[in-house]
Amino acid sequence: MADLLQHACTFLFVPATQPARLGKALASGADMVIADWEDAVAPGDKDAARAALEQAVQALPPADRARLLVRINAQGSAWFGADLQALARLAAAGVAGAMVPKAEGAGVLRQAADAAGGGCALVPLIESVAGIDALDAIAAAPQVARLAFGHLDFQVDAGMQCAQDEGELLPTRMALVMASRRAGLAQPVDGVTVDTRDAARTEADTRRAQRMGFGAKLCIHPAQVPLVNGVFAPSAEAVAHAQAVVQAMQAAQGGVCVVGGKMVDAPVLRLAERTLARHAWACQRTSKIIAASA
Structure with a gap:
């Protein structure tokens, strides 16, 4: 579960009120699927969404349960307590973990970890200025697997009106990376x-x-999944260069060498190794998709 979450490139949302879509989402090629109890569910449908997901999970094989996260409702909402109780049952059934929206401190993550148990991974969604201020505490909280950026809510909270290229958010995005x-x-x-038609x-x-x-992106439509996976998968040229770098460094026994007229040293080797690891993950995903469609 931890390995899957660490390598995943695509996280596809699906409304928990529509469990029939769960199978399609899991078959889309997305590495992880997020069943949404929060924004995609109207207030009057929260209880039904919780029950529908718990029932749908029972019909999934263990491998699919391990690819499933649930986005719970935010701390302070009327549904948070019941969500944690249901999350504990889902985690016990093999669901990978939870996306925690509007994360603004380690407290809510400790609460979710305590409620759901040690096998439940957490993905805090940073959606506010307070969340950015508490990034280090959030990242170090128990059972946090990765950070995610909710840039739309963040813009609202910060009073921003970003241009189409979202250049105004570059420092905030870099803060999550750091x-x-x-x-x-x-x-x-x-x-x-948000524009699912604009490839x-x-x-x-x-x-x-x-x-x-x-290393990954949130998706809201299955059509976005192959596009995102394709970007994060290294090109054939990048893979060939990475292989040449590794081979040259092995021949040089770890010393500095030259590949393609450029100096190669330890940092270049680490980058090549990361490229080959991403390539291996992409190949593994492709093999699973082919096997599932056979």
């Missing part, structure tokens, strides 16, 4: 692209996230 690195977490998860925008947003040091 906090993840300080805490030894996997690379953080970037926010959604070019989804790809551009994902490439920006990758350049900045994010």
Whole structure:
């Protein structure tokens, strides 16, 4: 479970009120699926959404349960307590963990960890200025697997009106990357692209996230999944170069060498190793998709 969460590149939301979509989401090629009890569910449907998800999970094989997160409602909401109780049952049934919205301190994460047990991974969703201020404490909280950025809510909280390229959010995104690195977490998860019909925008947003040091992206439609996975999967040229770097460094027995006319040293080797690890993950995902469709 921990390995899956650390390597996942795509996190696809699905409303918990529509459990029939769960199977489609799990078959979409997304690494992780997030059943949503929060924004996608109207206040009057919260109890039904909780019950529907618990019932749907019982029909899933263990491998699919391990790819499932649930986004609970925020601390302070009328549904938080019941969500934690249901989360504990889902975690016991093999669900990977919870996305915790509007995370603004370690307290809510300790509360979720205590309620759901040690096998429940947590993905705090940073959606406010207070959340940014508490990033290091949040990242170091028990059972936190990765940080995620809720950039739409963050803009509202901060009173921002971002341009289409969201250049105003670059420092905030970098703060999540740095906090993840300080805490030894996997690379953080970037926010959604709201226009599900604009493939070019989804790809551009994902490439920006990758350049900045994010390792994954939240998705709101299955059509976005292959686009995001494709960006995070290294190109054939990048894989070939990484393999050449590793081979050259092995031949040089760890010393400095030259590949393609450029000096290669320890930092370049580490980058090559990361590229090959991402390639291996992408190949593993592809193999599973092919096997499932056979």
